[in-house]
Amino acid sequence: MTVVEKIKNLDEKQCVVNVLLDSVKAHPCKDCGKCVFGYEGITQFEMILKDITERKARSEDKVLLTDLANLMVTQALCDDGKEIAQAMLTALDKQGEVFDEHISKKQCRAGVCKQFMTFHVLASKCNGCTECMEVCEEDAISGKNKFVHVIDNDECTRCGKCIDVCSQGAIVLAGAIKPKCPKKPIPCRKK
Known part of the structure; x- marks a missing residue:
């Protein structure tokens, strides 16, 4: 199952931010380094998502994730980089309110993110x-x-x-x- 499919099939007991963070941590682009957008993009995704799950998010983090994902979709050299960027865009589009809750309300509705x-x-x-x-x-x-x-x-x-x-x-x-x-x-x- 691709990350995009995982995001589309989440239930209420799963946190989209946490699922994305786990996917990013295990993603092949993290160890590749062949293209800047894949390697740096995945590194930035991990840092921002980690901050969001640990109550350290800034108000502009959602915009940063969107901008970075849009760049990765067009600039990453491999399908892996494009796929994780598309998963991020899908998550932000379908469950953007969950990101907002984490960032501004400091809440995880699924009760998965331990720091919340x-x-x-x-x-x-x-x-x-x-x-x-x-x-x-x-x-x-x-x-x-x-x-x-x-x-x-x-x-x-x-x-x-x-x-x-x-x-x-x-x-x-x-x-x-x-x-x-x-x-x-x-x-x-x-x-």
């Missing part, structure tokens, strides 16, 4: 054991024994160690829809 996800502690499940606080290397989790903990997502590096260590299943990963959680540590409910 946030961690939350559910008050109904947290027993205040402090294990999550102990494994957090960034000190992004506040609380104390027998209190529901709170994660500061601005400090969180999204490593996932807190989810792995929580035996209560109290820590969840959320996309655009966030669970209702306390803003500061509160006493745990008696069970």
Whole structure:
């Protein structure tokens, strides 16, 4: 299946930006170097898409991708370079709003791009054991024994160690829809 076909057949659980990034990373033009537009184009695609998936995108990135893809379609020397450029144009045309959401709203509707996800502690499940606080290397989790903990997502590096260590299943990963959680540590409910 070509990259263009992949883009056309995505379901709601797949992120077009992430699929393109994976395709670009594994693309033959990345190691070829026979033509400037193929080699440099694929390198620029990877850098821009990586920034978009990591919440570092700039408002002009979508225009840059469009301009670069249009150049690659006409200037790349091989069909591989033209095909990935066409896939980019197809993605921008068919799912441009997904790029806009990533760039301006800092959201991934499919919940695939890890940097757009946030961690939350559910008050109904947290027993205040402090294990999550102990494994957090960034000190992004506040609380104390027998209190529901709170994660500061601005400090969180999204490593996932807190989810792995929580035996209560109290820590969840959320996309655009966030669970209702306390803003500061509160006493745990008696069970």
